[in-house]
Amino acid sequence: MNPNEMYEYVERIANLIRTRVRKTGLACGVQPVQMEALHYLSRCNRYSNTPVAVAEFLGLTKGTVSQTLGVLEDNGFVEKTTDARDRRVVHLHLTPAGSEVLGQSIPPDVLKSAINELPEREQRQMAQSIEHLLLCLQRANGLKTFGACRTCIHHQQTDDAQRRCGLTREILTESDASKICREHMPAI
Numbered sequence: 001m002n003p004n005e006m007y008e009y010v011e012r013i014a015n016l017i018r019t020r021v022r023k024t025g026l027a028c029g030v031q032p033v034q035m036e037a038l039h040y041l042s043r044c045n046r047y048s049n050t051p052v053a054v055a056e057f058l059g060l061t062k063g064t065v066s067q068t069l070g071v072l073e074d075n076g077f078v079e080k081t082t083d084a085r086d087r088r089v090v091h092l093h094l095t096p097a098g099s100e101v102l103g104q105s106i107p108p109d110v111l112k113s114a115i116n117e118l119p120e121r122e123q124r125q126m127a128q129s130i131e132h133l134l135l136c137l138q139r140a141n142g143l144k145t146f147g148a149c150r151t152c153i154h155h156q157q158t159d160d161a162q163r164r165c166g167l168t169r170e171i172l173t174e175s176d177a178s179k180i181c182r183e184h185m186p187a188i
């Protein structure tokens with residue numbers, strides 16, 4: 001496939017998904033950028049649920065993100081806690097109301113149905129190709145990968161199935177392994 005064709009498909013798919021998410025989000029009183037912040041916070045690990053990381057992931061200024069997070073907090077969709085080691089650092093967590101809004105919107109039902117129509121083998125191949133394409137684009141733009149912890153070069157797993165982060169030396173759970181991280185370094 002040539003780049004023009006690829007661009008057209010990716011753009012149209014992205015537009016369709018964005019339109020559907022925007023529609024369901026607005027029906028719950030949540031703006032598109034607020035929905036993106038909620039989605040990020042639902043997937044990131046404990047090292048990455050800070051306002052700075054949200055700004056990096058969304059490619060927005062700290063001021064814009066601060067405003068977005070403020071609205072989400074005022075509406076009861078996220079809550080803040082202070083870091084136990086460094087009281088200057090704030091962590092953000094989804095509330096049950098935030099999780100509920102997100103669950104109704106992402107991923108959109110139309111996308112789920114379209115993917116389910118494809119054979120499983122094709123779904124796996126497509127996911128790998130899209131992941132690879134994303135990685136290439138992130139590298140070309142000098143962006144952080146924000147990949148899943150289990151695919152990070154620092155992810156260590158011992159024989160007794162204990163997981164540890166090689167960077168922080170902290171123990172990781174199975175759930176941590178599937179979350180995305182701002183310190184992620186791809187193994188390939």
Ligand code: SF4
Pocket residue numbers: 045047147148149150152153154155156164165166167168180181182183184185
């Ligand atoms: S192993 Fe990598 S992705 Fe996982 S917590 Fe450590 S730095 Fe983050």
